[in-house]
Amino acid sequence: METFVAAFTPVSSQHNASLQSEQSEASVRPLIAGNWKMNGLAPQLRQIEAIAASVKAKPPLADILICVPSTLIARAAQCAGGRIGIGGENCHSEMAGAFTGDISAEMLKDAGACAVIVGHSERRQHHGETDAMVAAKANAAWRAGLLAVICIGETKSQRMDGKALSVCGDQIAGSVPDGMTLSASAVAYEPLWAIGSGHTPTSEQIAEVHAHIRRCLVVRLGAAGREVRILYGGSVKPSNACEILAVPEVGGALIGGASLKATDFEAIVNAVSKRAESSLAALA
Numbered sequence: 001m002e003t004f005v006a007a008f009t010p011v012s013s014q015h016n017a018s019l020q021s022e023q024s025e026a027s028v029r030p031l032i033a034g035n036w037k038m039n040g041l042a043p044q045l046r047q048i049e050a051i052a053a054s055v056k057a058k059p060p061l062a063d064i065l066i067c068v069p070s071t072l073i074a075r076a077a078q079c080a081g082g083r084i085g086i087g088g089e090n091c092h093s094e095m096a097g098a099f100t101g102d103i104s105a106e107m108l109k110d111a112g113a114c115a116v117i118v119g120h121s122e123r124r125q126h127h128g129e130t131d132a133m134v135a136a137k138a139n140a141a142w143r144a145g146l147l148a149v150i151c152i153g154e155t156k157s158q159r160m161d162g163k164a165l166s167v168c169g170d171q172i173a174g175s176v177p178d179g180m181t182l183s184a185s186a187v188a189y190e191p192l193w194a195i196g197s198g199h200t201p202t203s204e205q206i207a208e209v210h211a212h213i214r215r216c217l218v219v220r221l222g223a224a225g226r227e228v229r230i231l232y233g234g235s236v237k238p239s240n241a242c243e244i245l246a247v248p249e250v251g252g253a254l255i256g257g258a259s260l261k262a263t264d265f266e267a268i269v270n271a272v273s274k275r276a277e278s279s280l281a282a283l284a
């Protein structure tokens, strides 16, 4: 697990020079993260084994994280063998106590997780999670030594009303605690209307929101806000990954449905290498 946690640092190795030159704003390895949501029984762990095997065979130019249901974390971490990170999908803000059915960040860590998703729109929608609750969960993740993937995003009607930027700005203000750092956090922009729908925003729309999120982070956090990875999530698949990952300020992806199948997930991971190769070719 230590190997993986160490991977969440700014890129300095030679093989990522192309990504560094292309991503001047970040110089950081992209993060390709899966979110299995409420999917996965024991046989699904074979997908983790397959992804770990392909990472061993061809080390990716990205940090790889798969967030799984709590029931699978310990076994998934074993299958991953430290080659890919395993994360939780939610945590309670308290360390322990009388909260029947809840799981603390410390428990996720104890089970073998190195990260946790907080504030996913499905938790905000179905469990009434507010920005303040999400910020408390992010703080809990940091307290436990986990990377917090903090999710934000607008609904379809908010976008139609021209409020996408203001909604995301407000969610950053409310959901991101002070003290955010590159090694402890990522922000995931997931427009609700793109999740599981097969529809994605245009590259221009993604670029506009990511640039706004970056501005908000820099105003709020200074230099640290320049480095934190901003992931895009919502109907990312092998066929659109290259285009999405090439959008300025997109520092990776948070993938739902396509993360359930190793071959699809691997194809998205490979899109990072393809992007690096084509930028190298452009420089030659």
Ligand code: 13P
Pocket (backbone or CB within 6 Å): 035, 120, 190, 194, 195, 196, 197, 198, 233, 234, 235, 236, 254, 255, 256, 257, 258
């Ligand atoms: P899909 O990739 O299935 O649209 O889900 C996105 C998501 O919600 C990831 O957190």
